[in-house]
Structures are given as structure tokens and as C-alpha cells.
Amino acid sequence: MSHSFDDISAQLKGRHRRTRRLKMMSMGALALAASFLLVFIGDMVMRGYPAFQQAELNVPVTYSEQSREIPLAAVEEDVRSLVSRGWLRQLPRAMKADPTLMGQTIDSWVISDDQVDQYLKGHKSHLKPKEQQVLDRMIENGTAELKFNVNFFTTGDSKLPEYAGIWSAAMGTILTLLVTLAFAFPVGVMTAVYLEEFAPDNRLTQAIEININNLAAVPSILFGLLGLAIFINFFGMPRSSPLVGGLTLGLMTLPVIIITTRSALRSVPDTIRQAAFGVGCSQWQVVRDHVLPLSLPGILTGSIIGLAQAMGETAPLIIIGMVAFIPDAPESITQAATVLPAQIFTWAGEPEQAYVERTAAGILVLLSVLIFLNAAAVMLRKKFERRW
Amino acid sequence: MQAFLKTGIAVAVMAASISAAQAREQLRIVGSSTVYPFSSYVAEELGATSDFPTPVIESTGSGGGMKLFCEGVGDNTPDISNASRRMKVSEFERCADNGVTDITEAKIGFDGIAFAQSVDNGDINLTREQIAMAVAAQVPVDGKLVDNPYMKWSDIDKSLPDRKITVYGPPSTSGTRDAFEELVMEVATEDMEGYGGEGYTNIRQDGHYIASGENDNLIIQKLTENTAAFGIFGYSFLEENADKVVGASIDGVEPEADAISSGEYPVSRSLFYYVKNQHKDDVPAQEAYNTLFMSEKMIGELGYLKGIGLIPLPKAEREALRQQVESRTQLTLADLKK
Numbered sequence: 001m002s003h004s005f006d007d008i009s010a011q012l013k014g015r016h017r018r019t020r021r022l023k024m025m026s027m028g029a030l031a032l033a034a035s036f037l038l039v040f041i042g043d044m045v046m047r048g049y050p051a052f053q054q055a056e057l058n059v060p061v062t063y064s065e066q067s068r069e070i071p072l073a074a075v076e077e078d079v080r081s082l083v084s085r086g087w088l089r090q091l092p093r094a095m096k097a098d099p100t101l102m103g104q105t106i107d108s109w110v111i112s113d114d115q116v117d118q119y120l121k122g123h124k125s126h127l128k129p130k131e132q133q134v135l136d137r138m139i140e141n142g143t144a145e146l147k148f149n150v151n152f153f154t155t156g157d158s159k160l161p162e163y164a165g166i167w168s169a170a171m172g173t174i175l176t177l178l179v180t181l182a183f184a185f186p187v188g189v190m191t192a193v194y195l196e197e198f199a200p201d202n203r204l205t206q207a208i209e210i211n212i213n214n215l216a217a218v219p220s221i222l223f224g225l226l227g228l229a230i231f232i233n234f235f236g237m238p239r240s241s242p243l244v245g246g247l248t249l250g251l252m253t254l255p256v257i258i259i260t261t262r263s264a265l266r267s268v269p270d271t272i273r274q275a276a277f278g279v280g281c282s283q284w285q286v287v288r289d290h291v292l293p294l295s296l297p298g299i300l301t302g303s304i305i306g307l308a309q310a311m312g313e314t315a316p317l318i319i320i321g322m323v324a325f326i327p328d329a330p331e332s333i334t335q336a337a338t339v340l341p342a343q344i345f346t347w348a349g350e351p352e353q354a355y356v357e358r359t360a361a362g363i364l365v366l367l368s369v370l371i372f373l374n375a376a377a378v379m380l381r382k383k384f385e386r387r388w
Numbered sequence: 389m390q391a392f393l394k395t396g397i398a399v400a401v402m403a404a405s406i407s408a409a410q411a412r413e414q415l416r417i418v419g420s421s422t423v424y425p426f427s428s429y430v431a432e433e434l435g436a437t438s439d440f441p442t443p444v445i446e447s448t449g450s451g452g453g454m455k456l457f458c459e460g461v462g463d464n465t466p467d468i469s470n471a472s473r474r475m476k477v478s479e480f481e482r483c484a485d486n487g488v489t490d491i492t493e494a495k496i497g498f499d500g501i502a503f504a505q506s507v508d509n510g511d512i513n514l515t516r517e518q519i520a521m522a523v524a525a526q527v528p529v530d531g532k533l534v535d536n537p538y539m540k541w542s543d544i545d546k547s548l549p550d551r552k553i554t555v556y557g558p559p560s561t562s563g564t565r566d567a568f569e570e571l572v573m574e575v576a577t578e579d580m581e582g583y584g585g586e587g588y589t590n591i592r593q594d595g596h597y598i599a600s601g602e603n604d605n606l607i608i609q610k611l612t613e614n615t616a617a618f619g620i621f622g623y624s625f626l627e628e629n630a631d632k633v634v635g636a637s638i639d640g641v642e643p644e645a646d647a648i649s650s651g652e653y654p655v656s657r658s659l660f661y662y663v664k665n666q667h668k669d670d671v672p673a674q675e676a677y678n679t680l681f682m683s684e685k686m687i688g689e690l691g692y693l694k695g696i697g698l699i700p701l702p703k704a705e706r707e708a709l710r711q712q713v714e715s716r717t718q719l720t721l722a723d724l725k726k
Contacts, residue, residue, distance in 0.1 A: 351628035
């Protein structure tokens with residue numbers, strides 16, 4: 001069967017049209033995904049941005065015997081309801097720590113109540129008309145201002161929104177991820193090395209491989225149940241601790257690390273192994289001196305992506321008690337701690353507007369860290385990747 | 389690479405060798421999501437004004453909290469469990485079976501349960517019977533129980549709006565749900581023909597009642613999006629979101645603090661926490677937490693907790709309860725059966 005030139009030209013048009021259609025559709029898909037992302041991030045920035053500022057008031061603070069007993073007495077009556085209770089209640093301790101304060105009256109910037117903060121930001125507040133008048137006057141005098149919200153980065157969770165911050169959760173996340181890394185990285189890499197370099201190709205290793213791939217797709221909440229059963233109930237490790245959280249997330253990350261490490265090892269050409277064997281290296285030397293160093297960028301990239309995934313995880317942590325009210329920053333991996341996504345989840349359940357801001361701000365911080373981690377993964381790959 | 393592996397292994401071994409038996413300074417609290425805001429407020433105050441570390445509070449729902457609380461005595465079990473309803477006899481027995489025999493009950497105040505909708509709809513008055521008919525799994529039609537046929541509120545009563553019945557409410561682990569079943573469903577169905585004189589508490593599962601997790605904020609968000617829907621949640625959330633949602637009057641009474649405290653508003657309940665006295669010596673923070681929580685400063689008429697939605701008990705009752713908690717009066721099965 002032969003086609004005339006005209007037939008082919010006619011066909012060609014159609015084929016080109018299909019190509020264009022495919023291109024348009026895939027571009028549309030990309031644009032749709034990008035616009036979702038933009039709307040999401042834009043929304044978060046809009047909502048979260050105000051949380052980086054916090055209203056402060058410049059008021060005279062009287063340090064006296066009376067204000068040690070009743071901290072409310074330290075500030076004048078008309079601003080009492082405007083100053084944060086969290087700031088007032090730490091006064092007795094501050095006075096104990098610095099006895100020279102006694103008997104002085106010092107003008108200082110103090111953290112305001114969250115309602116004042118909302119009022120200054122132009123949001124709805126529950127302030128009474130009288131309080132609003134006092135506040136309006138203070139704004140005019142320049143004694144009520146929005147300042148950079150230091151507390152957000154230095155404190156833990158709080159029931160007073162003006163004192164709620166991400167420090168404790170960030171520390172919890174760091175400790176948890178350290179445990180995850182210390183557990184999942186060596187175990188994952190070792191497993192992959194065995195499967196790739198030593199294991200015979202038989203039914204058993206095939207079964208193991210299928211199971212590992214399967215594990216990577218298991219819903220993360222199941223790892224939480226596993227963590228509860230093994231680490232807390234069987235080994236008796238402390239509930240809510242980064243130790244248990246890290247190990248649980250480690251179990252979850254393990255398949256990801258094994259799979260990426262295996263493909264990194266596989267990409268090292270066999271000629272390198274053969275050359276090393278040829279000059280008399282033992283298998284140990286081949287793996288240690290040649291295969292592992294060459295595949296390291298791939299392994300690290302995979303591990304970072306695995307960690308980033310673990311970092312954003314909340315579901316398994318609910319079951320092992322890390323989603324809770326834990327304001328104190330953990331000092332060791334056995335103390336109770338919470339993590340960033342869990343903190344965001346907790347804030348999302350609070351009714352006050354100030355927490356809505358903090359929820360979005362927390363998301364922004366988490367997103368920035370994730371972007372940083374993923375960018376690092378890409379950089380590592382670009383920098384050290386070798387092609388054969 | 390080698391050094392990296394070595395440190396990794398060292399850390400793993402170290403982590404594994406830490407034994408569980410460590411003296412614990414930190415108080416551990418679990419339980420109701422309704423009591424959680426009050427409980428964490430007190431916990432934070434304790435952490436900020438004393439040398440004790442801030443207690444850790446997990447919001448697990450009343451039932452989930454009791455399950456953990458009753459698991460036994462020892463370092464890895466909670467010291468206190470919050471509940472938005474009284475401890476059940478079955479829970480008490482479970483506790484006793486696991487060696488948790490010395491428990492003190494602390495009642496902290498009242499909370500109303502709101503049946504609310506978006507402010508766009510304006511006010512509405514519902515009776516408990518109407519609400520029960522809207523969410524029950526089976527309802528009597530011509531004296532016989534059939535699967536709930538009501539799709540719209542106007543199907544139940546012509547005077548009600550012509551809106552599809554959608555109710556966002558708490559899941560079955562929640563104390564709010566228990567209280568709703570008891571105070572609305574049971575009361576409404578007890579005297580209703582067709583239920584045989586017994587309270588009926590099964591809630592329909594055909595999509596008209598949507599269990600929405602322990603997150604009351606989520607329910608409020610749903611109500612602003614779906615203005616035809618109703619939601620069931622604690623009074624404190626209603627008060628805080630007065631610009632978004634409005635509570636239905638139930639049997640003609642609006643959900644307001646005074647009406648809840650006096651018992652006039654029919655759907656109000658007491659909030660509790662339960663103390664495991666066997667941990668008294670191991671966790672000294674427990675005593676300090678009790679004293680602080682039961683103080684006038686917290687649960688009194690002018691207490692801080694009132695500011696975040698707790699409705700105080702009458703003064704005499706507060707005094708009596710303070711005594712009870714201080715002396716750690718042991719809870720007995722007979723108390724719960726009262």
C-alpha cells in the first residue's frame with residue numbers, strides 16, 4: 001500500500017495539530033498546578049505576614065513589694081487590661097532574678113494583649129470603647145506600636161496568642177529528625193548495599209524487594225500504630241518523646257532511603273567494580289573506596305527528600321502523643337516534645353484570630369525549611385553528579 | 389563517610405540504651421478536647437509561675453483519655469484525665485482492673501453545647517424533639533421505627549426552613565457527642581411513641597450527620613461555607629466566633645452564659661478532670677496543678693477561665709469541690725451510679 005505525497009501532507013497536518021493539542025493541554029495542566037500553588041502560598045503570606053509583628057506598649061512599670069505580690073499593680077490602671085497577662089505574670093520572677101529593680105519605675109516596652117494587637121492591625125477586636133480610647137491616644141503618642149515579633153521565634157506554644165511561638169516545636173523537629181537520620185540512614189544504606197552488592201538474585205531477595213516497595217506506599221498512620229506498639233508499649237520508651245517520634249518516622253523513611261540508595265548504587269558502572277577487582281581489591285574495599293563514594297550524591301539526595309517528607313508528617317505522631325500542648329522546649333530526646341506540623345495543627349484548632357495568623361506563619365516557616373531542604377538536594381545532585 | 393556511619397551507630401546505640409524508668413517531673417494530662425483549652429491554660433500558668441515544668445496535655449477526646457488513663461499505674465501512663473462528661477461505670481471498672489483504684493473527681497464548671505448555624509441565617513428556635521428527629525438513625529412513623537426518611541428540616545415540621553438536613557458534629561469518641569446523645573437524643577426520645585419508652589441514641593449514618601473530628605474550628609469553618617448546615621460544638625467556640633455563627637434557641641432558651649449556669653438552657657453539662665492519686669508522690673506537680681486549677685483565680689466568678697468560656701459553678705459547690713480535691717476523696721463506684 002502506498003501513500004501519495006498529498007495523503008502524507010494531509011496526515012501531517014493532523015499529526016501536528018495533535019502535537020499542538022498535547023502541548024496546550026500539558027501547559028494548561030502546569031498552569032493549573034502553578035496557580036493552585038500561587039493561590040495557596042499567596043493566601044498563607046497574606047494571612048501569616050501579620051504574625052511576624054506584635055503590638056507593644058511603652059508604659060511605666062513600677063517594681064514594688066506590691067507588684068511582686070499582685071503583678072497587675074505594676075502598671076497603671078487604665079492600661080492594665082491592655083498589657084499581656086503573660087508579661088505580667090513573669091514579673092515576680094524577673095524581680096527575684098534582679099533585686100536591683102525593686103523600688104524603681106522604668107518606662108519600658110511591654111508585650112500587649114492579643115486584642116490590642118488585633119486592633120492595631122486593623123482587625124476586629126473585643127476591646128471595649130474605653131480601652132479603644134486609651135489605645136488611640138497611645139498610638140498618637142507613639143507609645144503603642146507594632147514591632148517585630150521576637151516571641152514567635154523564641155517561645156513555645158501558649159494559650160496567650162501573643163506568647164505563642166515556634167521555638168519548642170522547631171527544637172522538637174530538629175531532635176526528632178536527628179534520631180530519624182541516625183536510625184534510618186545507616187540502616188537504609190546498609191540494607192541497600194547488601195541487596196545491591198552482595199545478595200544473590202533469588203526468590204527471597206525478590207520478595208524482600210517487593211515488600212520494601214510496598215512499605216514505601218503504606219499510609220503513614222500505620223507507622224504510628226507500629227511505633228506505639230513497639231517502641232512505647234514493648235520497649236517502654238517515653239511517650240511523646242523525639243526518640244519515639246524519630247524512630248517511628250525513621251521506619252517510615254527507611255524504604256525511601258533504601259530505594260534511592262539502590263538506584264544510586266546501580267548507576268555506578270560495573271566497569272569500576274571490575275577494574276577494582278582487577279587490581280585485587282576485596283569486595284569490602286570495592287564498596288568502601290569506590291562504589292559508595294561515587295554514589296554518595298544520589299544517596300544524600302534521596303535521604304534529604306526522605307527527611308523532608310518525615311519533617312512534614314503529623315499523622316503517626318498523633319498516635320504516639322506528640323500532637324499535644326507542650327510549651328517547654330525539649331532538652332533531650334527523651335523529654336516530651338512536639339514538632340512544627342503538629343504545632344500548626346494545634347493552632348489551627350484554636351478559636352482566636354491571632355492563632356489563625358500564627359497558623360499561617362508557622363506554615364510559611366515550615367515551607368521555607370522544606371524549600372531549603374529540597375533545594376539542597378537538587379544542588380547536591382547537580383554539583384556532584386557524574387555521568388558515564 | 390566512615391566517621392559519619394560510626395557516629396550514626398553510636399547515637400542509635402545510645403538512644404536504644406536509655407531505659408524507660410526515669411523519674412518524671414512533668415505532669416501528663418490527656419482527655420477531652422472541650423476541657424483542653426482550660427486545662428492548658430492552667431498548665432501554662434503553672435509552668436510560668438512555678439519551678440515545675442509545664443504539664444503536657446494531649447487532646448484525645450474524653451473516651452480516648454479514659455482509655456489511656458485506665459491503662460495502669462506507672463510512669464508511662466497519664467496522671468490526669470480530662471472529661472466533658474462523668475466517668476462511665478465501665479471506665480471505672482476498667483481502671484480498677486488495671487490497678488488504678490485511687491481516683492479523685494474534680495468538677496470544674498459548666499459548658500453549654502450549641503446547635504449553631506451561620507449568622508447569615510438569623511435566629512432559629514428548635515425543640516429537642518426536632519433536633520433528635522433530624523439526626524436519629526431511626527424514627528417512628530405511624531408508630532413503627534423506620535430508617536430516618538427526613539431529608540429537609542421542613543419534612544420534620546412545616547414551620548421549619550426548607551433546607552437540607554446537614555449536621556456537622558463530633559465523632560463517637562467525643563464527650564460532646566456523649567453529652568449531646570444524653571441531653572438531646574435521650575431526653576427527646578424517652579417519651580416519644582415508637583421508641584418503647586427508652587432513650588434512643590443511635591445517630592444516622594446516611595450522610596446527613598457528618599462526624600467532623602475533634603476540631604471544633606473546622607466545624608465553624610464548614611458552617612461559614614455551607615450556610616444550610618448546622619454544627620454541634622461547645623459554647624466557648626460559639627462565644628469566640630459570634631461574628632460567624634449563631635446558636636439556635638433550644639426549647640425557647642438562647643445559649644447564653646447565665647442560662648447555661650442556671651440550667652435553664654437544656655443542653656448544658658459539667659466538665660471534669662480525674663486525678664490518679666497513686667501518682668501523687670511520684671509526680672509532685674500534680675498537687676500544685678490541683679491547687680491552682682481549683683483556686684478562685686481560675687474557676688471562680690472572676691477567674692481567668694471564665695474569660696475563655698468556662699461557666700463557673702455556684703460558690704458553695706466550688707468550696708465543697710475544692711475540699712474534695714484537696715483531701716483527695718476517693719471516687720467510688722457508688723458515686724458514679726448516683
